[in-house]
Each structure stands twice: as C-alpha cells, then as structure tokens.
Amino acid sequence: MDRFDAVIVGGGSAGLAALMELSKLGIQAVLLESGKPIGSKSVTGGILYSKNYPNGKVYNVEDIYPDFLDEAPVERRITRYYLNALSGSKVYTVDLSEAHEYRTNFAYSVLMSRLNKWFAARAEEEAAKMGGGIIEGVHVRDIVWMDDGRGSRNSIIVTDELEEFGARAIIAADGVNSEVALISNARGKFEPEALYQGVKCIVRLPEDVMDERFNISSDEGVAHLFAGDISKGHNGGGFLYTNRDTLSVGLVYHLDSLLKSPIEPYNLLNEFLTIPVVTNYIVDEVAVPKELDRTLPKEEQLRIRFGLSRLLKQYEELRYTYYSKHARLDAIRRGLYSNEDEIKTRLEEVRGRLEREYGVTFAKNYVEMEYSCKLVPDGKRAMMGKPYKNNILFIGDAAGKGIFLGTRIEGINIGIDDAARAARAVAMAKKMNNFSEDYMGRYYTQLVEESPYTDDIRRIDFEYMKIFVRACGNIPLEPFPLFLRLAFMLIQKTAVQELAAAIARMMAQSTLLKIIESNDAYVRIPMEVARKVGSEVKPIAEVRPLSIDERIARLKIREDEVPHIRIKDPRSRFIKAMVHLCPTRCYMMEASEEMEGKEEVGKGEGVKTEARLKAVVSNVILQHEGCIECGTCSGETEWRHTRGEKGIVYEYG
Secondary structure (H helix, E strand, O other), rough: EEEEEEEEOOOHHHHHHHHHHHHOOOEEEEEEEOOOOOOOOOOOOOOOOOOEEEEEEOOOOOHHHHHEEEEEOOOOOOEEEEEEEOOOEEEEEEEEEHHHHOEEEEEEOOOOOHHHHHHHHHHHHHHHHOOEEEEEEOOEEEEEEEEEOOOOOOEEEEEOOOOOOEEEEEOOOOOOOOOOOOOOOOOOOOOHHEEEEEEEEEEEOHHHHHHHHHHHOOEEEEEEEEEEOOOOOOOOEEEEEOOOOOEEEEEEEEHHOOOOOOOOHHHHHHHHHOOOHHHHHEEEEEEOOOOOOOOOOHHHHHHHHHHHHHHHHHHHHHHHOOHHHHHHHHHHHHHOOOOOOHHHHHHHHHHHHHHHHOEEEEEEOOEEEEEEEEEOOHHHHHHHOOOOOEEEEEEEEHHHOOEEEEEEEEEEHHHHHHHHHHHHHHHHHHHHHHOOOOHHHHHHHHHHHHHHHHHHHHHHOOHHHHHHHHHHOOOOOOOOOHHHHHHHHHHHHHHHHHHHHHHHOOOOOOHHHHHOOOHHHHHHHHHHHHHHHOOOOOOOOOOOOOOOHHHHHHHHEEOOOOEEEEOOOOOOHHHHHHHHOOOOOOEEEEEEEEOOOEEEEEEHHHHHEEEEEEOOOOEEEEHHHHHOOOOOOOOHHOOOOOOOOOOOOOOOO
C-alpha cells in the first residue's frame, strides 16, 4: 500500500496553499479534490486580501506564491469601498475606503474557479519535485485509523475512485461542510446561527463601460456593500464587486434569520437586481431577436435559428472585444484584427446584418452569466477551539474560520494563513517523527493561536470600528430626531469612543454581537438614513432577472445517479424550510394521506360500525439532480460531497 507524508482533502485556495507550502518544506504531499477540473466547485464573493499587522506575522498569498502579483489571473485591485444605505429607490452612500485599507497591503476582486486553476498549476509543479501532486475527481469516503504503538495513529484513506493508501498526516480543507470533520468526529455540524448563506450571480459588462460607469481606470476596482431595504427584514446585506469584465453581485444572510422566516434566495437576488441603484450599475445593451414565424417550413425555421444563433454569438464576442481594453489588445496581439478600427467596422457590419436579415432590435437589460450559492462560516461562532483530531489538521472554512463583522468580510486570506501554519506543523511532526494529537495537533494549535487573525476573530477590533464611525461622520443630522442627532454627535467624539470601547471590552462578546448584528443595524437604521438624507435614484432601464429555471438550465451539472444527500426527517421544520431556502428548488412539498386509527361511528342491534380516520400529511421530497452543493440543507440531512467528477462545474466561481 502506498503511503504519503501528508494528504490534503479539498482543492480550494486553502488546500492548494497547503500543498504549495508542504512541498516547499520538503514534504511529499498529495491533494485530493472531487471536482474536475480543479477549481470547478470553488465559489467566493469575493475579495482576496493581503494584510499586515504591527504585532504578528500573517502568511499572505504573495508569501505562498512569489509570482502572484505579476502573473495571477486576478480581476481588479479594489481601491474604493462603499456602504450604501437603501430605502426603496433612495440611497445614501458612505465612503469606507479608509476602513477597507486598514492593515491592508492590497485587495483584489477574484473569481475562484479561474484563480484556483492558477494556484493548482504552481502547487503541482512544486509538489512534483517531492513526488507528490494533485489528483482530481476523487471523493474521500472514509478514513480508518490504526495505532502504531508509539502514540501516533496511522491513517488509511478510502475513496470512491482509488485503491486505499496511507497518510501520516491529513490536512482537512474540504470546506464548511467538512466530511473529514464528521468522519473523525472532530466536530459536529455548525449550527445555523454560526453560518451565512450567500447567493450570487456573475453579470457581464464590457471593461470600458465599467470603467466609465464606476469612474475608475482599467487597473482599479470598486466594492459596494448594501444594507437596509433589500432583505425583507432578514439580517444580512448585498454586495457588488467589479471584476475585469464582469460584476459579482449578490447577497449574504444569517442562516438562522432565514430559517425563522424562509424566503427563496433567487427571489431575494432578483429583487436586489431591480433596485434602481443596482440596476443602473449592471444594465447593458442586449440584442433582442424577434419572434420566429411558426408558419414557415421546419427546414426554414431551423436555417433561421442556426444563422441567427451564429451571428448573435459573433456580435457578442465582437462587442465585448471592442469595448474592453484588454480584450482589444489581446485580439490585435494574436493577429485576429490589425487594429481597433477593424474591430469596430466588423462589429457594425454584424449589427447591421442582425437588424436587416433577422429583425433584431437592441434594448437595455443585463447579461447574467452564472448563478451560485454557498454557506460561509462565521468565525466568531464557528471557529474550532481544537482544530485537530488524531493526525488531522483543519484549515479555513473546514475549521470554521472567517472574519465577518458588519462591513469587514475576510475569508480567503485566513484560509491561506491557516494552510501555511498547518504545513509547518506537519514539517515539524515529520522532523520529530511524531504525528500524534499531543504533538502535531497541539503544535498546530499553538501556531494558529499566534496568528493575528485568531485574535481578530475572537474580539471586536475597536480601531476598525472607530474608522467606520468616522466614515459615517458626514451624514447630515438635521432631518433626524433629537435623540438620534445627539447619539451621532456623541459617537463622533474621541473621548466618547474610548469610553464606549472600555465599557464594551467588559461586556461579553455575545452581548456585543446582539447589538452590532441586530436587525436595527442591518435593516432599520440604514433605511432610516436613506429615507431622511438619501437621494432618489431613477432606473435608466427596466431589467428582467432570470427565473430560477433559466438559471439552472445555464449551469453545468454532471448528474450522478447516486444521491449525495438523504433526508433524515421529511416532516422537520428545518427540512420544510429547505423548500424555500434551497437555491435550486431541489426540495418540494408533497401531500399524502395517512391512516391515523379507527373511530366507532354507530351501533345498532348490537352491531358496531367503525371508520378509518385519514389525515393529510405534508412530507418533503428531494430531487438531488439539480443540487449545486451549497450545503444549506446539511444541518439535518445525511450530506456528502458528490462523487469524483460529478455535480456542479462552475466556470467563474
């Protein structure tokens, strides 16, 4: 049986960073990932940060990948950061760029499917030097331990696709719904109050149009957060990040808030897209084909459809090439066109043909490319106090890590930092020939405790909160009631902030969080600010969001005849909520009649008659084929990742 020094389960950014660091430290490591190609199951909001702390070292992405800043396929460097308070069509915007830059070297918007492929290429090249590498399309089904007689427990990895093999150390990077955690009994499933549900779509927008609309250069990006009248009263908010030639647009909500009053995530997303300020950011020119004449012969209809489809594809490619600086330069560099004028001329020709030959018109709408959803752990409530079990070290989402506090949202960078520390713990364990909990596990915990991120997750950073308060200092106070005016004025004063911080430090964090993450903070106060001092925004067009059926039809899902989710109790309140909260409507309510017993209904001449009582019972049924593996339903199901190469395949992530 083959045996490796280390096996990493999960090929996201954290797992790949672990492979890279282990290999650089001289450890033979293999990474197992169920998706194929690697990165195809990765989803983020998302912004990747590089951070600096005055009193401690964090391992940043550029520490792991030295050529990151020069070669990585990142989207845009985020240079401005805004919070938008919403109420109906009114919006008030606060510039939070100073808070965004707090302890930040740089921050890039990223699309994880693309970026993880780049990470994987670098990590696999390094791993090959040590006889390791990446194996895609492999799902870990079980882990078996055996005592080696010296306090360590050797492990055997059991997969759906490969023969069994051994591992001296295991790094679990298999996400918030970590199967390794459940297999090893390292922790239970996270409670709903420790999780967020995030739903997102990728919207296509030409680079030059984006630059003009957001008033940025081609090397800059903007992040917008939204709070207030967007959530139907749920605790959460929205986001919009500029990528190179797409936008990441979505919402994030506390899962426990959604469970109390279930609502379809795709409907929340659709309503968000039609808020005027958001509509005006995403709208673009789209081609609108006319209805096909059904009286024509079938052969003629087919000819028209084929010709129109081919021409529309040409038009879209030409338009996004012409109106995107980097795409123009690349097309000319590759010899597809001699200059920009040639691209423009060709675009006008194709547009003219669409109008003349096919009656195509052009209107304002938006172009949605991909729909996704995922669960995110709230580090304040989910972080594992003991991030190890047997010879397993847990990193990133699998360890419940992440900083989510109001407008401060960080996750990818924390998983990368965990990965570097786990790699060092494994290297030390190999040096000492001791992979036991008492040595490797505790040593890894010590390294994690030394990370500034751990302290950031556990406590509220009042320096950051001061910056946030200072940013809100320009809100006009005259329209507000006297007590609110006084409150705003007081919290702007340094002495009051210091006193408030001193009092807050004496309070339990759970008490503070109830204040900071209350419905007042997420919904009511932002709405009041927008109503009182916000500006009216009129939509420049009316967009038509895609239906959930249209979204699912566009996804690439490799169906698996073997269900990876099983319902435990089809009548539980949690499972019934999934009828609404599943982002792709895999759960449905089914009514059935059940016999409840007998009842005596009459007597006569010594004869009794009885009737069987029937009750209509609502059960929930599951069709797993449309699952995008977000894990929203994992709390009360037998939930597993899909088998190798099965399930969702994201292009953007």
